[in-house]
Amino acid sequence: MKIKIAPSILASDFSKVGEEVARLETCGADYVHCDVMDGNFVPPITFGAQMVKAIRPHTKLPLDCHLMVLHPETHLKDFAEAGADIITVHVEACNIAELFKQIEGYGVKKSAVVNPETDVEKLFPAAETADMLLLMSVHPGWGGQKFIPETLHKIEKLRNYCVKIGRPELDIEVDGGVTEANVGEVLKAGANVIVAGSAVFRSPDMAATIKRLRG
Ligand code: DX5
Ligand code: ZN
Numbered sequence: 001m002k003i004k005i006a007p008s009i010l011a012s013d014f015s016k017v018g019e020e021v022a023r024l025e026t027c028g029a030d031y032v033h034c035d036v037m038d039g040n041f042v043p044p045i046t047f048g049a050q051m052v053k054a055i056r057p058h059t060k061l062p063l064d065c066h067l068m069v070l071h072p073e074t075h076l077k078d079f080a081e082a083g084a085d086i087i088t089v090h091v092e093a094c095n096i097a098e099l100f101k102q103i104e105g106y107g108v109k110k111s112a113v114v115n116p117e118t119d120v121e122k123l124f125p126a127a128e129t130a131d132m133l134l135l136m137s138v139h140p141g142w143g144g145q146k147f148i149p150e151t152l153h154k155i156e157k158l159r160n161y162c163v164k165i166g167r168p169e170l171d172i173e174v175d176g177g178v179t180e181a182n183v184g185e186v187l188k189a190g191a192n193v194i195v196a197g198s199a200v201f202r203s204p205d206m207a208a209t210i211k212r213l214r215g
Contacts, residue, residue, distance in 0.1 A: 001169055001192045003214045006031035006064050007206075008175075009055070010046060010143045011197030017051065018058040020201075027207040031064040031086070033175070033195045035143075036079075038069035041093055042141035049078035056083035066113065066175065066195075068140045069093065073102060080106035088113050088134050088173075091122045100129060111173070115140060120154040124161055127170065132193065133158060137186075138176030143197040147177030152189045159190025180212050187215045 007029050012020035021032055034052055039045035052063055062085035069075060072089045076099075079087055088111035089099045096112045103110040112126040113134035123133050135154050138145040155174060162170045173193035174186050183194060194213055203209035 003187065004030035004171070004193045005200075005210050005213050006033040006173065006193055006195045007200040007210070008033040008035050008143060008195055008197035010035040011201035013201075017055055021055045021058045021061075023206065024200075025059045025061050028210045029061060029200075031062050031193070032059060033197070034063055034065045034084075035197075036065060036067050036069060036075075037141065040070045041090065042068045044141050049075065049082040049084075052079060052082035052084055062086060062109075064088070064173075066134065067093075073099060076102050076106060076108075080108050084108055086111055086132060088132070090115070090140075091126075092118060096126045100126065113175070114154075116148050116151065120157050120161075123158060127158070127162055127165060127167060130170065132171040132173055133162075134173040134175055135191070136176055137174050137178065140176075145177050147179070147182050147186075152185055155186065155189035155191050178213070180209065183213050184215055 007024050037044045037046040064086045065079055065084040066088045072094050086109040087103050091114050100110045109131035111132035114122050115136045137147050137151040171193050172191045174191040175195035178194050178196050179199040
C-alpha cells in the first residue's frame with residue numbers, strides 16, 4: 001500500500017501559509033492536512049473554508065480537511081467550493097451515514113474520524129463506503145502533543161476489519177504526535193497515511209523528514 005505523508009498546516013507559519021503549502025509540495029508531501037477548529041467541538045479556533053480557498057491555488061496536492069467542528073453538515077458546501085479534496089468528519093459530531101451522502105453529493109472524498117477515547121468499532125459502519133478513515137492519536141485541538149500508544153491497537157483492529165470486509169487497501173490515516181521515532185510502529189500497525197505537523201514544520205530539512213516518515 002502507498003504510504004502517504006500529510007503535513008498539517010496547523011504547525012505552519014500562519015503569516016505565510018500559501019508559501020508554506022508550496023514548500024510542502026516541493027518537499028515531497030502527498031497531502032496538505034488542514035485542521036479546521038471551531039472553538040466549540042474543540043476549544044481553539046484555527047480557520048475555515050476561506051483558508052482552504054486561499055491555499056488552493058498554491059498547490060496541486062490534495063487538500064485533506066479535518067473538520068473538528070460541531071454541525072459539520074452546515075460547512076460542507078463552503079469547503080467543497082473552496083477546493084477541499086477530502087473532508088473528514090468526527091463520529092462524535094454527526095451521523096456519518098448522513099454526512100457521507102452529503103459529502104459525496106459535492107463530489108468530494110469522504111472520511112470519518114474517532115477521538116482517542118472513542119471505540120474504534122464506531123468507525124466500522126463507515127468502513128464499508130469511506131474513501132479514508134482517520135484515527136486520532138492525540139486529543140484534538142492542538143499540535144505538538146505526545147502520541148497516545150493505545151492508538152496502535154486501534155489501528156490494528158481497524159486494518160483487520162477492513163481486510164475482513166474485503167477492503168484491505170482502504171486508506172487509514174493517523175493524526176497526532178507522529179514523529180520519526182514512532183512512525184515505524186504506526187505503519188507496522190497498519191496505517192498508511194501519516195499526519196505530521198510539528199515533526200515536519202520543526203524539521204531543519206523538511207524533505208528529508210518527509211522521506212524518513214515514509215519509513
Ligand atoms: C490536532 C490535529 C492534528 C495535529 C497534528 O487536533 O488534528 O492534525 O495538528 O499535529 P502534530 O503532528 O504536531 O501532533
Ligand atoms: Zn488533524
